[in-house]
Amino acid sequence: MTAEKSLKVALLGCGTVGAQVARILLEDAAALADRSGAALELTGIAVRNTASERDVQLPAELFTTDANSLIDQADVVIELLGGLHPAGDYIARALKRGASVITGNKALIAAQGAQLNQLAAEHGAQLRYEAAVAGAIPILRPIADSLAGDHITKVMGIVNGTTNFILDAMDSTGAAFDDVLAQAQALGYAEADPTADVGGHDAAAKAAILASLAFHTTVSSDQVHTEGITEVSAQDVAAAAEAGYVIKLLAIAEHAEAGVSVRVYPSLIKRSHPLASVRGAFNAVFVEAENAGDLMFYGAGAGGNPTASAVMGDVVAVARQLAAGAGLPNGSADQPVNLLDFEQITTSYWIGLSVKDQPGVLASIAAVFGEHGVSIESMSQHSDADGEGSALRILTHRGAEAALRTTVDAVAALDAVHSVTSVMRVEGN
Amino acid sequence: MTAEKSLKVALLGCGTVGAQVARILLEDAAALADRSGAALELTGIAVRNTASERDVQLPAELFTTDANSLIDQADVVIELLGGLHPAGDYIARALKRGASVITGNKALIAAQGAQLNQLAAEHGAQLRYEAAVAGAIPILRPIADSLAGDHITKVMGIVNGTTNFILDAMDSTGAAFDDVLAQAQALGYAEADPTADVGGHDAAAKAAILASLAFHTTVSSDQVHTEGITEVSAQDVAAAAEAGYVIKLLAIAEHAEAGVSVRVYPSLIKRSHPLASVRGAFNAVFVEAENAGDLMFYGAGAGGNPTASAVMGDVVAVARQLAAGAGLPNGSADQPVNLLDFEQITTSYWIGLSVKDQPGVLASIAAVFGEHGVSIESMSQHSDADGEGSALRILTHRGAEAALRTTVDAVAALDAVHSVTSVMRVEGN
Incomplete structure (x- = not known):
């Protein structure tokens, strides 16, 4: 197929994921055009500092510090800066122009997803963020689309690779939290400041996004009861193992009769449960639905290439709609739910x-x-x-x-x- | 949201899955309208014999033996008859009218998927068949859409619940194939004539569908090298266990440098492999992609409710597009591939x-x-x-x-x- 249309793609950010997205857009242009029905032209990569942030394997002329100009000429904007500012302003700017946006920004979506979705709908633009939860694992689209004819009752996710790596290492070696954390930091599985991960805050943002999609409503991360894993002791892990359990940090979104509850805490699960066998830094999301029963989605939760795969899946989806000149299908209407204390x-x-x-x-x-x-x-x-x-x-x-x-x-x-x-x-x- | 549009839905077949689909369409009409943006009106259920095939829990006036009249008035046709004839004729009739079709008919899609997809594209209709592979598990859409910006290199699926039940029971009890088959038949996990399952033919149809979507090409079930599990002995299972392996019937679609290969056979996999822990009649599909790495999708592979969940996910997807009056996004163009001997x-x-x-x-x-x-x-x-x-x-x-x-x-x-x-x-x- 020769793509008749061409879409201008602006990339914001060139970190681990952004560099891979740029590489795929450039190296895989022919296949992407085939699958999208439109040529995807990477028009530029916005960074804060072209000297220090430029990836030397990518053409120098793509880099710019003028994100706004890039956005103002784009059909599709890929936001991979992270954080609330200036990412949120860039996304809003793009959507208001009618440009479609792909982002992996879990903090932003968990905080302002409803407003941004609203903005997208008002301007006939698409907003997609599969990469924001569980890296490469296709989970948001299955929840929002494949299960749209069912009722999801519970989502339990291992959605933070750092904490799963730490808990898994504690389980298999018997070591203490502090020792394993130091080892994870040495191996690059944990940040120098690990608070967002071990405190459960990263998982809370993902829990909010999962709950919002699963229950057709809006939950923000400050509504998520959040406990981290810093208090989990080697004794707890050993005692759990003896009783046939393993400790995992779970992001839980539950729709019970009384209402919806969204929470993150370290939890015991039986060794025979599918989530128990999720090892190392892998992620998995377990979904219970009225008709479908139990489902699990498993894969790499982070990393440049896996996350880039999720971003590119969204890019092709957006491009297919744009190439077909298609109007946008309706999303689900936001339902009022009773959020439980x-x-x-x-x-x-x-x-x-x-x-x-x-x-x-x-x-x-x-x-x-x-x-x-x-x-x-x-x-x-x-x-x-x-x-x-x-x-x-x-x-x-x-x-x-x-x-x-x-x-x-x-x-x-x-x-x-x-x-x-x-x-x-x-x-x- | 009050749905402004109304879509006429015709259901063909009222077996285990069809009855559940009818129930959901009737009982869950309000939620489905909310999620689709269109009211879904079940206009009739076509069966061969209204006396013997009518489900007494569903309104009698819905049942008819005149499938063609039903099809000719429908916006959306759900085909759950199974088999090539007359299902194929009905689907073609619907698509030629521009009506969209949802089917769970793996044999038909594996045999004639390319022609039917072509017919749908020609008439601006949608054709969806998530329920044809691995029951409730959202697998076709993730492969076709979420991973559209990646390159899938291998798909390995446990896609037949009957054979997984048998092999799992042989593994956990040490019993012989014949004994476990008899037990599976008594429990309703295997048919009186189990040939399609234990001979690998059911898995072959699913392998063909998975390969076609994963590699953007057309593979039919007669191109799938197929071996069943009837020769697997208790000694094989025990020896595999001793060596740290478990025997699973795998549907494999592989894209190697030399070309594509699609095959079904009983295979040893290491106990530590995620597919090894798929027990009983559950299904799972393991996907390897260049950027995403290893992914696995797990859930119920059969049964009325789980399969109905997959059908209804497709129904909502079709309805969303129709309600939005949206043109259809392009699918991927069919790629010529070298199918290996x-x-x-x-x-x-x-x-x-x-x-x-x-x-x-x-x-x-x-x-x-x-x-x-x-x-x-x-x-x-x-x-x-x-x-x-x-x-x-x-x-x-x-x-x-x-x-x-x-x-x-x-x-x-x-x-x-x-x-x-x-x-x-x-x-x-």
Whole structure:
């Protein structure tokens, strides 16, 4: 096929992903034109500093610091700068001109996705961001399109490679969090400042995007209850392993009868669950839908080439629509949903206690659970490592977060209890 | 959103999947209209015999035996009859009218997909068939759209639930093929006549569809080299397990430098490979792409509700385009590819031999491999169960199918070799 149309493509940013996107646009032009029905002409790459940010393998004349001029001549803008500013202004500028935008900017979409989608619709432009969640894994389009005739009830994702690498290494080597983090930093799997990853904030942005698409609504990242993995100890990991579980940082979006809940926390899942076998820095998203049942999408969650693949899939999709001169199909209308407070969610707790080694302790603890209406699924007792008492592990049945938390506080106040050594939630049962 | 447009939907067939599709169209009309931008009006359900095929939970007045009249008034036709005739005629009739078609008919698409796609394009109609491969799993759209900016190099799918159920049961219980097949039939996982499944023909149709989409070309099921699982013995399964492998029936579409190969056969894969953990009747498709790397899509491969979910995803996609009055985006142009003969593919063999227990046997066998240019990765020897000789297992490095086959023939002709007890290929290394 000879492409009749030509589309001007502006690239903003030339980091790990941007450089690969530029390479693919240049090297693979013929195949992309075949698949899009339009030639894709890379008109320029905007960077802040052409001297320091220019990729020497790409033609020097493509680089510019004038992003606005580039945007103002483009049919398609690919935003790979990251961060809220100036990325958000550039995207808005493009959409207002009717240019279509592809971005991998999870923070921006999680914060302003609804407004940007609205802006795109008003100006007949397309806005796509498959690369914002789970890198190369096609997950947003399957959720938004393939499952559009179904009802998604729950999404559970391992969507942060750094934390999965750390938890997996803790699980397989028995090492402590700090040691594994240092190793991950040395290997390039974790940033020098790892807060966004290990604090769960990166996963929270992705959870917000997943929830918005899965439930046809708008959830922003500040509405996501977020707990990171910094408190997960080698003892927790070992005890979980002994009980047949593995600890994963999960981004969860759930549509229960009472309402929608979106949350990120380290969670125990059974070894037999498909998410349990996601190793290293890989990502996976597990989806439960009323008719489809259980689905899982697995792949590389980060990296220049994988993320560039997701960006290019969006570029071809946008180009196909533009080449066909096609009007845009409707997206789903935004539905009002009842966003639950975190205290209202239903989950089950896995509680570690250090208790006195004396008669009647188990009975007094069990009594507290009973008083709060929380039922115990299993209880196991071992001698404490220091020999001063017993280590107790309690797995509850499902109950309201608020009741579970109150129960833990009441148990902690018992004379027979030295300390609460860990509290973690269990998912996927 | 109040849907302004209304689309007439004709359903052909009311079996397990059709009945669920009708139920969803009726029960979920409001949500579907919201998501599509058009009301979806089920105008009728065509069956061969309204007395015997009518689903009593659906309104009697919807049922008709006059499929053609239904088709001639429809905007959207959902074909769930299966088989080539009359399904193919109905679909062609609909497309020629410009009506869009959704089908789950893998046999028809694998045989006539190119012609039907052509017909759809000529008449400005849409043809979608996500449900034809791997039931509920969104796999065709990710391959055709999400990965359109990448180059897929290999697709390996567990796409037949019956054979995966059988092989998984053989692996976990040690039972023989015949016994597990009988059990699968009793449980409803296998048909009374299981030929299409255990012979690999169902998987071959799906392999043809996957290859066509992944490589932007046309492959029909008669071009797929197909071997079933009827020869897989309990001994094979046990020996594979001992060596750290599991046997799966794989549908493989590969784009190597020399050309494209599409094939179905039982294959050993390492226990650590993501496909190895696909249990029971579940399906999964593993995709390797140049930039995206390794991806896997996992879920229910059959059943009324899961398959209906895939059908309804296509229905909403079609309706969105129609509601927006949008022209159709271009698909990829068909690329000519060099379809390799099966003898030209590259794979590695896992060979079971029963040999005489005498000095020099290993040397004579190894010499035959050397003469044929096939190198051995590993060799292990055990006493035969009947004590009359040794059982030898040889894993080769990758080589051409033709060379591997010739080598096996030459080894079989050696005096020291009683028999070749099994030959199986190894994938995913």
